[in-house]
Amino acid sequence: xxxxxxxxxxxxxxxxxxxxxxxxxxxxxxxxxxxxxxxxxxxxxxxxxxxxxxxxxxxxxxxxxxxxxxxxxxxxxxxxxxxxxxxxxxxxxxxxxxxxxxxxxxxxxxxxxxxxxxxxxxxxxxxxxx
Amino acid sequence: xxxxxxxxxxxxxxxxxxxxxxxxxxxxxxxxxxxxxxxxxxxxxxxxxxxxxxxxxxxxxxxxxxxxxxxxxxxxxxxxxxxxxxxxxxxxxxxxxxxxxxxxxxxxxxxxxxxxxxxxxxxxxxxxxx
DNA sequence: TTGGATGCAAAGGTTTTGCAGTAAT
DNA sequence: ATTACTGCAAAACCTTTGCATCCAA
Numbered sequence: 001x002x003x004x005x006x007x008x009x010x011x012x013x014x015x016x017x018x019x020x021x022x023x024x025x026x027x028x029x030x031x032x033x034x035x036x037x038x039x040x041x042x043x044x045x046x047x048x049x050x051x052x053x054x055x056x057x058x059x060x061x062x063x064x065x066x067x068x069x070x071x072x073x074x075x076x077x078x079x080x081x082x083x084x085x086x087x088x089x090x091x092x093x094x095x096x097x098x099x100x101x102x103x104x105x106x107x108x109x110x111x112x113x114x115x116x117x118x119x120x121x122x123x124x125x126x127x128x129x130x
Numbered sequence: 131x132x133x134x135x136x137x138x139x140x141x142x143x144x145x146x147x148x149x150x151x152x153x154x155x156x157x158x159x160x161x162x163x164x165x166x167x168x169x170x171x172x173x174x175x176x177x178x179x180x181x182x183x184x185x186x187x188x189x190x191x192x193x194x195x196x197x198x199x200x201x202x203x204x205x206x207x208x209x210x211x212x213x214x215x216x217x218x219x220x221x222x223x224x225x226x227x228x229x230x231x232x233x234x235x236x237x238x239x240x241x242x243x244x245x246x247x248x249x250x251x252x253x254x255x256x257x258x259x260x
Numbered sequence: 261t262t263g264g265a266t267g268c269a270a271a272g273g274t275t276t277t278g279c280a281g282t283a284a285t
Numbered sequence: 286a287t288t289a290c291t292g293c294a295a296a297a298c299c300t301t302t303g304c305a306t307c308c309a310a
Binding site for chain 3: 003004005006008010011040041042043044045048049052067
Binding site for chain 1: 193195209224238242244247248249250253
């Protein structure tokens with residue numbers, strides 16, 4: 001059965017931190033950004049709250065190969081882009097393409113509900129740096 | 131400058147192991163599958179060779195959030211499907227959709243070269259198990 | 261009052277790395 | 286002969302977890 005969650009300052013802090021940035025921070029980065037104003041918060045608590053918020057569907061774990069998991073406070077389905085040169089991660093302003101799920105369901109024996117896309121290329125600033 | 135790579139038995143073993151399966155094994159799983167016939171091989175060597183083969187573009191690291199990185203001996207661009215129930219990972223027989231890159235390039239300030247897609251849903255056997 | 265949440269630190273799991281020896285070129 | 290590669294083990298790194306305490310409901 002579901003756990004009865006409680007409101008805590010720390011949970012709110014973690015969620016606010018994620019929602020107030022367009023970056024896709026790691027747990028460690030969120031922890032670092034919080035501990036100046038809230039020295040009592042612990043890294044373990046940040047991890048635990050990220051997991052809770054993820055289970056509740058409030059945040060996203062970006063699908064990709066990163067040394068640490070990267071989180072996204074925008075829970076709406078959207079796509080990501082990673083620069084092959086600098087490794088920076090960006091949101092992509094391309095709307096969710098339902099047709100991709102339709103296509104996939106036509107050819108797959110499995111039941112497909114959703115997808116995530118990671119684009120790769122060279123970001124604007126790396127391009128200009130050449 | 132590029133390193134001068136040498137042929138080694140261990141590198142070939144790792145590549146062969148990956149190419150001869152449709153699963154998407156972790157480094158540990160590859161190591162386990164090899165060490166019966168080749169007790170001298172070490173896990174560190176498996177990791178190092180996977181990294182070399184990846185840099186050379188011979189193999190793929192599946193984009194996704196798994197406890198350990200999962201590798202794919204099929205270096206052709208293709209999509210993956212993960213079952214939300216059992217966690218199993220499958221190749222998807224949907225051809226690469228160039229149109230997605232075209233769409234993305236139209237709306238993005240960055241230069242997009244390729245993408246990978248992770249589909250999610252319920253696999254056939256989990257569906258039937260209900 | 262109850263039990264979910266926290267802080268801290270230790271433990272767990274994955275991947276990398278230093279080193280001395282081995283082997284491909 | 287040169288130097289990339291290997292095996293081994295230690296280290297590094299990321300994330301989870303046990304425990305005593307705290308605090309939201």
